[in-house]
Amino acid sequence: MSKFIFVTGGVVSSLGKGIAVASIGRMLKSRGMSVSVLKLDPYLNVDPGTMSPYQHGEVFVTVDGSETDLDLGHYERFIDVELTELSNVTAGQIYSEVIANERAGQYLGGTIQTVPHVTNLIKERVLKLAEVSQADVVVVEVGGTVGDIEGQPFIEAIRQVRNTVGQQDTFYVHVTLLPYLGATGELKTKPTQHSVNTLRGMGVQPDAILCRADQETGEDERRKIALYCDVNAEAVISLPTLSSVYEVPLHLEAEGLGSILTNGLDLPDTKPDLESWRAIVRVDEEEHEQIDIALVGKYVELQDSYLSVVEALHHAGLHNDRKVNIQWVAAEDIEEHGAEKLLGSARGIIVPGGFGERGLEGMIAAANYARHSNIPYLGLCLGMQIMVVEYARNELGIADATSLEIDPEAANPVIAFMEGQEELHSTGGTMRLGVYPCFLKEGTKVRAAYEQETVDERHRHRYEFNNEYRVPLEEAGLIASGTSPDGSLVEVTEVYGHPFMVGSQFHPEFGSRPERPHPLFREFIRVAKTTLREGGQHDFFEEE
């Protein structure tokens, strides 16, 4: 039987609750326990797949192909687990199910209400993850802030879980903000008192409180919070802004949260083994030479839109003794100012995933620049499609080569709809999603990077490489270095003779871990750091 830790947020959003949950998971795992995680999202979308990245940041894709909240990326990276669709539940899913049940006559003439029908389904999903994962501990994050109208059924459901599974098996953590007033030099506890009052008004008494602020929360403030919120003084924990999110598990461990959780849940308080994590943090804190990598995208104003890419670059940097400095380049700006001006100082160029037509010509110009200047290039999903269009236009001489996503009437769609996709009219959950195997051709850069013949990677796309152009493109030097095992779908392309110009139809970024960078990112950074720009843009040589 699993134990449950529920994490709520108070005062403001974007407190780093997801990082706190991921860190708790890591701390428990480091004690030899198995951990699973669930994010409850109170919004009415069925999943974040239909939301603009500007609204919600990156859409994280799980191995089984569900489109989920970006916090699942934190959980996977920190805890080193692979989660599934069971780990992200939205109000949209719950209400759709309740209404479908009602239409199917399953409630036998009853009046359908938030309590118990909606709350029961939420509870079922919490218990189902425990049952399927068989984890020792299930950590549940409630999205949003306590007091939000749409969050209420979720708080009520987690309250009821204590009643269902018992006091010993449930633990409530509240993550809250302490605002700092510069004039008096104080951290204020009042908003936290109010948010805990709201939570207690809904029947949930926190067992621990994590105090977020840019600085340490002092003894006095912690004592005050303990007194007014009825929490043990040692369970009111300071969580200041640290130099890296990877420090959070170590910090919370040092503050005693690990033992507080295990004692509270009546679990053995074994000694945590955080050595490999500590090693990563140590490397992260060392001085590293900086390497500038340009990220050419459409949503660069909101960097969370590329969260897993940023993390994967960070991991790859750590393992290459480099600190990756991302130059955020809006693809549209390249259309206006030219590639040389915006990419002239980058040692590597990355074109990540994206949707829609805006900025695509700028990305194509970036790929062209990378190719002619021998700058390492990594294309992720859309970034691979861009690479194919660029090559067809400039090496095959098909001036109007394009993607159907740019021009649905294109005469030369080198990137076309995947089979079945053009007939789909609904947008939610209809892409090619989740893990598919990919065969890597011998003697190619990808094969050397992975050192494996077949790999499993996560997908999220509607368009693909059009096989009608495969032979001429390969003959012209754009190699299909990775394909579906039956050879029918091109999954990886690379430019023959270029130091590193690789595009993958899948999203390698989701599989990267701090301790285990993804091979494609690791190689990309390795080649970027050893390929020096000397003088003019065409002069490159390999470092010893």
Ligand code: GLN
């Ligand atoms: N828009 C492209 C497609 O649907 C690429 C998707 C992506 O980059 N995730 O195929």
